[in-house]
Amino acid sequence: LLGYRADLLGLAAGKIGRYLRNGIPVVVKNLPTIRSYIEKYSCGICVDRVDQIGPAIATILSDHNIYSENALRCYEEVWRPDKHLSNIRKKLLDMLIAPH
Secondary structure: OOOHHHHHHHHHHHHHHHHHHOOOOEEEEOOHHHHHHHHHHOOEEEEOOHHHHHHHHHHHHHOHHHHHHHHHHHHHHHHOHHHHHHHHHHHHHHHHHOOO
């Protein structure tokens, strides 16, 4: 019924970033954009189907400390906004200073 909106619902309001910031590993829908950093950092598990959620949680709980540390590292390296703000600021300043 919701189509693509349901697929993207998990991205709403930065939920994944908030969980990672607090060291909480995530179980997320297996979307290419999310999978790229979840797998790279081993900070959670991507699933395609509802019946995969339970086993994903069990896997995370079996090595929770590592997943939690990886979640914090992923947040610091990928999600932390101030890391990206300096690049945005520089590009905006360059645009203001550059001749038209």
